[in-house]
Amino acid sequence: MTNFNEQNPPGSSLMTLTDREYCEIRDLVYDNFGINLTDKKRSLIVGRLQKVVRTLGLNSIAEYVEHVKSDKSGQALVELVNRISTNHTFFYREADHFDFFSQRTLPEAVAACQKENSKDIRVWCAGCSTGEEPYMLVMLMMEFFGSDYDKWDAGLLSTDISMNALRLAQVGTYSPERMTNLPEVYKRKYFKQQLSGDWSVIDRVKKELTLRQFNLMNKTFPFKKKFHAIFCRNVMIYFDRPTRMALVEKFYEHTRPGGYLFIGHSESLGRNECPYDYIQPAVYRKKIDG
Ligand SMILES: C[S@@+](CC[C@H](N)C(=O)[O-])C[C@H]1O[C@@H](n2cnc3c(N)ncnc32)[C@H](O)[C@@H]1O
Structure with missing residues (x-):
């Protein structure tokens, strides 16, 4: 050497x-x-x-x-x-999670809110990179609630360690290649095409994202309320087993009973390293009485 x-x-x-x-x-x-x-x-x-x-x-x-x-x-x-760090991501990545989010997570979150007379839907995208994943989640929530969206407090907390990635997420403008997988309906409704050919997320969607730099290795998580869903996809892939286990424990603590953890499809949590119940590939749920 x-x-x-x-x-x-x-x-x-x-x-x-x-x-x-x-x-x-x-x-x-x-x-x-x-x-x-x-x-x-x-x-x-x-x-x-x-x-x-x-x-x-x-x-x-x-x-x-x-x-x-x-x-x-x-x-x-x-x-x-x-x-x-590797910030690779794209719109509509691992799309079956988005169906699950719309068909199971959101209806259950609404039912839980109704029981508590609350309007607060809490979703966290941990390791959000340049914004494609959290913007997708906002669009799905807007589709789900339709004209009632503004009656809910349904924004999205998006965190990453990389300031470069967060800056790009803040700008919210993407090349056509990043959008290839995104169904046309979302493109037309939630983006504006620039003269350059790039696509920019419209302001109504943009303002629903709370972007923050946050290191998942921090000893304490500063969140007062627990989440209905945490997306941490293709992030723990870079961590070793003890680090992953410690982080999953922390996520569990910050998930509401009955709430969900989504991880990347190439990742999995062994039975012994996971307090959540396994629901389907890369989807885990906190016990209702957890
Ligand atoms: C490959 S990207 C995944 C993006 C998106 N979640 C997806 O599935 O397409 C991994 C992200 O994790 C972030 N990351 C890695 N270590 C982190 C840490 N300790 N705390 C917070 N974010 C971290 C990286 O900066 C990167 O943006």
Whole structure:
């Protein structure tokens, strides 16, 4: 393993990472964000860090590691996770969850609200990336409630660790490729096409999203009320088992009795690591008396 030196000028693809530096970065990312960087990710990380090193005008990845460790504000660490986290997402991903949400979760949430004389539908999209998933959930709620939507307090809490992703979610403008799977009816009703060909979410939908930076590794979750549904899809895939189990326990605590947890289809929770009842692939429910 070579270190950067005079023969490896910034910009050179030879700018590499020693084992020690990789371990330091891996530990920082695991300890602070729960993301488990295996050795398979090494070349990806080198590629991404080369860009940061150049942008910051540093000479090597070693200097960059020092920069992150010595920055007491924590900003450099957040920037690091912005660079290495994978924000891949698209509209209408794993669409059977959306049918389940409209046909089971929302009617049950309404029934629970009616019992309590409340109008507060609580949904959290944890790991919302650039906004495609939470905007979809808002559109589904608007479809479900129709003209009564405004009588309900039915917005959506959307959180992610990546400020870059949250900024894009805030803008809410997407290329046609990101929209390929989205049924035409949603496109026509809830988007405006720009001259560039991109599609922008209309303001009525946009204002229903509460976007916040939030690290799922935080010891405490600051939510006063519990959720009817939590979507945390394709996020825990980056966490190891103990981290996943601890997070699922926290989600459980913050789910209303009878409420749901949705995870990604390529993920699953073993019986022993899950206090929820299994309902169908990647859908779990908190016991009514839980
Ligand atoms: C692959 S995207 C999934 C987006 C969307 N949920 C979906 O299924 O299409 C994973 C997201 O998890 C976020 N993430 C990773 N670790 C996190 C953490 N510790 N706290 C909060 N968000 C995290 C990443 O920033 C990224 O935006």
